Amino acid sequence: MSKKLQTLGEFIIENQQAFPYSSGELSRLINSIRLAAKVVNHEVSKAGLVDITGAAGDTNIQGEQQQKLDVYANQKFIQTLTNREIVCGIASEENDEYITIQGQNNDHKNKYVVLMDPLDGSSNIDVNVSVGTIFSIYRRVTPVGTPVTMEDFLQPGNLQVAAGYIIYGTSTMLVYTTGHGVNGFTLNPAIGTYYLSHPDMKFSDDGNIYSVNEGNYAQFPQGVKDYIKYCQAEEGDRPYTSRYIGSLVSDIHRNMIKGGIYIYPSSSKYPDGKLRLLYEGNPMAFIAEQAGGKASDGERRIMDIKPQELHERVPFFCGSKNMVDKAEEFIAKAK
Numbered sequence: 001m002s003k004k005l006q007t008l009g010e011f012i013i014e015n016q017q018a019f020p021y022s023s024g025e026l027s028r029l030i031n032s033i034r035l036a037a038k039v040v041n042h043e044v045s046k047a048g049l050v051d052i053t054g055a056a057g058d059t060n061i062q063g064e065q066q067q068k069l070d071v072y073a074n075q076k077f078i079q080t081l082t083n084r085e086i087v088c089g090i091a092s093e094e095n096d097e098y099i100t101i102q103g104q105n106n107d108h109k110n111k112y113v114v115l116m117d118p119l120d121g122s123s124n125i126d127v128n129v130s131v132g133t134i135f136s137i138y139r140r141v142t143p144v145g146t147p148v149t150m151e152d153f154l155q156p157g158n159l160q161v162a163a164g165y166i167i168y169g170t171s172t173m174l175v176y177t178t179g180h181g182v183n184g185f186t187l188n189p190a191i192g193t194y195y196l197s198h199p200d201m202k203f204s205d206d207g208n209i210y211s212v213n214e215g216n217y218a219q220f221p222q223g224v225k226d227y228i229k230y231c232q233a234e235e236g237d238r239p240y241t242s243r244y245i246g247s248l249v250s251d252i253h254r255n256m257i258k259g260g261i262y263i264y265p266s267s268s269k270y271p272d273g274k275l276r277l278l279y280e281g282n283p284m285a286f287i288a289e290q291a292g293g294k295a296s297d298g299e300r301r302i303m304d305i306k307p308q309e310l311h312e313r314v315p316f317f318c319g320s321k322n323m324v325d326k327a328e329e330f331i332a333k334a335k
């Protein structure tokens with residue numbers, strides 16, 4: 001018997017009541033992300049054909065070189081979100097400052113802020129490896145009718161109303177949560193429709209994959225080194241398998257499906273870790289927790305951290321719950 005095919009559009013409508021503040025705005029917001037993702041997907045999939053890859057020449061706030069597709073994806077997502085009367089502000093990993101959206105009547109009446117990494121792992125594009133978009137959505141805390149302020153963006157992850165990622169991989173998928181589990185949709189590029197392909201995604205409690213840039217091993221804190229040695233030890237179900245793409249979305253996506261832990265710890269090069277709390281840490285943490293997994297900075301729950309600035313970095317341990325617990329145990333022991 002064949003399974004009933006459900007499109008993302010149908011899924012959004014059917015589940016609208018389950019969304020927080022179910023006025024339909026959040027559904028429209030997810031819809032516009034879905035649309036922008038299709039446009040970006042189209043461009044990303046052509047990257048090898050046209051002379052679009054390579055550095056655009058700009059340098060982002062972290063001092064990293066931007067690829068042209070980063071700039072393109074950033075523009076597309078911002079355009080699509082700005083053109084709809086839903087979002088009052090956008091913060092992007094590619095922009096130094098947040099963007100205020102006043103709305104068509106200049107009345108600042110929109111309710112949601114979106115924080116995003118429009119094209120994460122973009123250094124992988126030149127070598128035809130999967131990249132992703134990550135997004136995080138909050139309700140504004142300042143009154144409707146006034147321009148957004150920094151306060152609207154610096155909310156802890158536990159106040160997210162939705163978060164998700166798009167993976168531009170062998171298939172393009174949109175995976176998201178509104179706090180009622182995690183669902184994954186695969187794009188049929190021939191007709192431009194996303195279908196529910198991965199309902200109710202879950203991290204297994206235990207896993208056997210660890211994903212970390214081991215080239216930086218010598219720079220890691222002792223507790224992290226000890227945990228990596230534990231992963232490699234021949235005992236019980238270990239050694240675990242090491243898998244690291246260097247593309248956060250792909251590494252987390254694989255580990256959610258197969259069971260595993262992703263680690264980007266602090267190091268002598270990156271004393272606060274490399275990943276950004278607002279654009280990468282919080283949305284991935286929300287997804288992980290909604291999928292029964294865990295996300296921590298090695299000591300604290302990621303989503304309980306009160307952000308101090310837009311581009312703040314955070315050490316990141318995310319994945320199967322028992323694996324993250326074990327990593328925390330080693331870190332605590334080494335203190």
Ligand code: AHM
Pocket residue numbers: 064093117119120121122123213246247248249251274
């Ligand atoms: P980016 O936002 O500049 O693309 O950097 C984030 C990426 C993640 O996708 C990935 O997990 C990590 O950086 C890889 O870093 P490294 O090359 O240091 O291992």
Ligand code: MG
Pocket residue numbers: 093117119120121280
């Ligand atoms: Mg990134």
